Amino acid sequence: MILKDKVSSTKWFGLALQSLLVLAEQDGICPSAVLAQKLEAQSTFLRKILANLVKAGIISAKEGRDGGYYLARGANEITLKDVYDAMRSDPYSKGFLDVNSKECFTPSTRSALYDLKDEMESWLVEGLAKKTISDLLPKENG
Numbered sequence: 001m002i003l004k005d006k007v008s009s010t011k012w013f014g015l016a017l018q019s020l021l022v023l024a025e026q027d028g029i030c031p032s033a034v035l036a037q038k039l040e041a042q043s044t045f046l047r048k049i050l051a052n053l054v055k056a057g058i059i060s061a062k063e064g065r066d067g068g069y070y071l072a073r074g075a076n077e078i079t080l081k082d083v084y085d086a087m088r089s090d091p092y093s094k095g096f097l098d099v100n101s102k103e104c105f106t107p108s109t110r111s112a113l114y115d116l117k118d119e120m121e122s123w124l125v126e127g128l129a130k131k132t133i134s135d136l137l138p139k140e141n142g
Helices: 010-025 032-039 043-055 080-087 107-128
Strands: 059-062 068-071
Touching (some): 010 032, 010 043, 010 059, 043 059, 043 080, 080 107
Antiparallel strands (some): 059 068
């Protein structure tokens, strides 16, 4: 699997969120092998996701024998929209509402379906922007 700049996959988004939750609860730097073990994920696949999070400035990486990953900013400063944006290349998946080759739809119907896709994307992004990683962490009983 060749990784382009970003990917469009709910699996990638979910694993990115889980990685951030582990890092948020981690004290210090967490090696990718430890993350992969905790998340029961393949190390090479996880490192591709982590690379996108580093590129987006959500996490930082320290190289070397004592290297690993850590949050680049506080969990309360990382929105789920930030994660979504880091993991996607296209809104939704490419096949979502793909009607270009469907002869049964008129151009105006095709246009209406694409407008719906764009509207759904904006609803999703708007909702994700309201939540942070810290919203997903266990709450302290006080």
